[in-house]
Amino acid sequence: MPAAPELVHGTCVALGRRAALLRGPSGAGKSDLALRFLFLARRGPAALDPPTLVADDQVALRRDGERLLASAPQTIAGQIEARGLGIVGVKPVAEAELVLIVDLVAADAVERFPADDLTAALAGVDLPLLRLTPFEASAPIKLALALARAGRT
Numbered sequence: 001m002p003a004a005p006e007l008v009h010g011t012c013v014a015l016g017r018r019a020a021l022l023r024g025p026s027g028a029g030k031s032d033l034a035l036r037f038l039f040l041a042r043r044g045p046a047a048l049d050p051p052t053l054v055a056d057d058q059v060a061l062r063r064d065g066e067r068l069l070a071s072a073p074q075t076i077a078g079q080i081e082a083r084g085l086g087i088v089g090v091k092p093v094a095e096a097e098l099v100l101i102v103d104l105v106a107a108d109a110v111e112r113f114p115a116d117d118l119t120a121a122l123a124g125v126d127l128p129l130l131r132l133t134p135f136e137a138s139a140p141i142k143l144a145l146a147l148a149r150a151g152r153t
Contacts, residue, residue: 005060005061005062005071006060006062006123007058008061008122010022010024011033011059012053012054012059012070012098013037013038013051014049014051014054014070014096015050015051016050017049017096018099018147018148018150019097019098019099020150021101022134023102029104030056031057031080031083032135033132033143034053034056035080035082038053038090051144052091052093053072053093054071054092054093055070055072055073056076056079056080056081057081058072058076059071060072063123067125068097068098068122068123069097069098070097070098071096098125099147099150100128100130100147100150101122101127102129102131102143103130103131104131104133107136110131110132110133118130118131127150128146130143130146
């Protein structure tokens with residue numbers, strides 16, 4: 001019998017079927033960054049695979065061998081918080097492979113040239129780790145670039 005999914009606090013977005021988990025405390029900018037990512041123009045890394053929402057606020061993680069699959073709990077699927085507007089509906093992807101963890105941090109915590117081997121473990125799976133300042137104008141583009149190259153073999 002498969003194990004029950006592990007729920008984690010965060011927001012998960014995808015390019016196609018490859019997902020990134022945005023982590024940070026309440027008010028850190030997870031949903032805001034996700035909204036800006038979702039509405040990226042279909043250019044650059046978003047040209048082939050459209051940016052989509054997996055889950056906002058709570059993300060269900062299920063291990064499949066050495067992979068982690070992310071989805072939304074059924075009660076919040078297709079919903080994202082837009083501060084000042086409330087909860088809004090967006091078209092989600094039902095499930096995507098988690099290939100990147102993004103910690104949202106202050107600008108002084110972002111290295112100019114981060115090490116290529118930064119990782120974090122979730123459910124026993126090591127994944128690449130990126131630190132981003134969520135409210136920079138370029139943050140959704142940086143997220144798309146990192147997600148497009150994460151986990152490629």
